[in-house]
Amino acid sequence: MKDTVQNQAADTVIIGNRHLSIEDVVDAADGRRPVRLSPDDSFRERIARGGAYLERLLANNGTVYGVNTGYGESCTVTVPADLVQELPLHLTRYHGCGLGRHLDEPATRAVLVTRLNSLAQGYSGVRVALLEQIEHLLVNDALPLIPEEGSVGASGDLTPLSYVAAALVGERELRYRGAVRPTAEVLAELDIAPLKLKPKEGLAIMNGTSVMTALACQAWSRADYLSRLTTRITALASMAMQGNRGHFDPRLFAAKPHAGQAEAADWIFTDLPEDTDDGVMRLQDRYSIRCAPHVIGVLRDALPWMRRDIENELNSANDNPLIDPDAGWVLHGGHFYGGHIAFVMDAMKTAVANLADLLDRQVALMVDSKFNHGLPQNLSGATAERAMINHGFKAVQIGASAWTAEALKLTMPASVFSRSTECHNQDKVSMGTIAARDCLRVLELSEQVAAAALLAANQGLALRLKTGELAAEALPAPVLAFHQQVSALSALVTEDRPLEADLRATLAAMRAKTWALYA
CATH class of the missing domain: 1.10.275.10 (Fumarase/aspartase (N-terminal domain))
Incomplete structure (x- = not known):
């Protein structure tokens, strides 16, 4: 009992x-x-x-x-x-x-x-x-x-x-x-x-400050998961484009010891199959692959202090005046001011938008046969005789670019746009709730970019597996299982088809945190 x-x-x-x-x-x-x-x-x-x-x-x-x-x-x-x-x-x-x-x-x-x-x-x-x-x-x-x-x-x-x-x-x-x-x-x-x-x-x-703080709790949870998913997508994109695993070697990141950056690099390194050193990989991959831990790591390193400030606000008395019945005092102050939440949300939306920009660049590389290291143009899985009329992920890349641009546009900090209100009594205000709403919108758009990048990277990996350039048994078990789960949401694109339903299903799985991503 x-x-x-x-x-x-x-x-x-x-x-x-x-x-x-x-x-x-x-x-x-x-x-x-x-x-x-x-x-x-x-x-x-x-x-x-x-x-x-x-x-x-x-x-x-x-x-x-x-x-x-x-x-x-x-x-x-x-x-x-x-x-x-x-x-x-x-x-x-x-x-x-x-x-x-x-x-x-x-x-x-x-x-x-x-x-x-x-x-x-x-x-x-x-x-x-x-x-x-x-x-x-x-x-x-x-x-x-x-x-x-x-x-x-x-x-x-x-x-x-x-x-x-x-x-x-x-x-x-x-x-x-x-x-x-x-x-x-x-x-x-x-x-x-x-x-x-x-x-x-x-x-x-x-x-x-309870509306802004509530939204900040939701934003933190989504940002944490998106940073993990961006890490996994980067590993898939690297495999799809036959990238260099050495870019993520723990010895390299010991020399620049930002904990979140090293964490992201280690996750990618663990996700990638061991190098075969067969002369296929580039000596240095482009920045959106090689520097991915440095982009993701900014958010990973920020999340702990963001958690601290959000949870401090969450567990605070933040109205006015405050009353202590046991000590017998009433004190008038300004604990309703949402400056900490405003700053966290402004910082978070910038770090999150950078994830969208990173993923957008990865998609652009994967669909372009000049840069994708031998993958078909637009990642089309069509047979050679039908390649002329099939366009694979061409429009998805355009959509990802649009969503990224909108996310980047919204990174203007809200907290610096204080307005004097209420007969100049509220003459310096936090704009914390606007910052939180902006951050959630940036997250929404960035998740859409992530859905596009995930399907593109998964398509690229599927194409490498199909041609035998990469063996399924070479993939770490969590990565192979993840690839199979995503493929169940969106099958290999051979003949052109509308991908909206695939993207929406992927977004739903992402927002439900369907996939366990790293410990």
């Missing part, structure tokens, strides 16, 4: 009195693991003390920003006691002006988990009932409809998080069981009473 309880706990993302990881958020977002508040009494008692402390402070005529004052530039306006209870609902309502596309379901779950974890730090002056209301949304997969656009990233993600606050009180709309429906109707169906917000609770929900 004890083992069963422990296994259930291991399969559940527990919020409260513990550090959440990026993987916790992504697992919850993708529906692999349920989310529950900690049942620990000490955790729940601390949360309760925060709300009670704030109530006592107000009863003794204390002044707390956003509780009995106006918001932002209006912080000098004292709210009469008889209106204090109405103030949080007004905050949620006037911020209901988001536009653009809506966050998809995984991103919305990630937002709920991230905000719940921030409030669970115990410095926000909210009730346990508020945390439980967010938990109810997650447990029932009743997801607020959150527009993507409208946050400058300080004072936090106010506008998008207002849609979370609205869901808790029974307003606006939810996605529930595949349909968009009025929140009040769904809550009634689930027998969940709408929450009546206490004085600081509207501000506590909205005044934080």
Whole structure:
């Protein structure tokens, strides 16, 4: 029985009195693991003390920003006691002006988990009932409809998080069981009473970095996997073009000891069959093959510090003001500022776009008979008598170039485009949510380039195996298994056919992290 309880706990993302990881958020977002508040009494008692402390402070005529004052530039306006209870609902309502596309379901779950974890730090002056209301949304997969656009990233993600606050009180709309429906109707169906917000609770929900941080968790996970896949694609491309394994020799990389760069080189070196030294390979391959570890390694080396900053933000109290009921203080600050997430996302999208550029160059080499070391033009698998009318991967290379160009165009950093807002109270803002959205779009485009490069490299390898220039038994077992798995998604292109379905199937497998890529 004890083992069963422990296994259930291991399969559940527990919020409260513990550090959440990026993987916790992504697992919850993708529906692999349920989310529950900690049942620990000490955790729940601390949360309760925060709300009670704030109530006592107000009863003794204390002044707390956003509780009995106006918001932002209006912080000098004292709210009469008889209106204090109405103030949080007004905050949620006037911020209901988001536009653009809506966050998809995984991103919305990630937002709920991230905000719940921030409030669970115990410095926000909210009730346990508020945390439980967010938990109810997650447990029932009743997801607020959150527009993507409208946050400058300080004072936090106010506008998008207002849609979370609205869901808790029974307003606006939810996605529930595949349909968009009025929140009040769904809550009634689930027998969940709408929450009546206490004085600081509207501000506590909205005044934080949880949208940008949730998106950053998703971006980190995708970037990590894409860097691994780019490494495997490089190995396939090198084999397809009879490249020189010596470019990835561990002895070479010991002389320039960037850990991530050496890691990528070692993965490629291990993926490649041992050199036969038969005089076929070039002495030096072109840069998009030879320098691939140096490109991939930039992201691999950056991922650890990116994880550090994302997880610090994830496990922080990032609203304002913060309250410690045990020490008896209320401090006003700017923890809603998303500068760390903004910088991580700006840096990540640049490193990821460089992967797209690398893969695009590899595809360009593979389809060109002047550079691909004896492969057919455009990687066509057509027989000689039909070669004139078949064009293989010609259009796929054009598509990859288009997706790469768009990804590169989006690498302009968002964090340097601060705008003064809200009567110059928010006169320096992070743009963290815009940076995160940009990064996810760069990832989407780069994954499309990776799908094209993967199918092209797999086609090139298949052609070498077909002609006997490379023996299947010479391939390391993980590489041969990978080649066979990809070939099951996209068979050898002999006669021209539309490849959209193949590319989409490859993208789906990639985004589901179907392939185990390196330890």
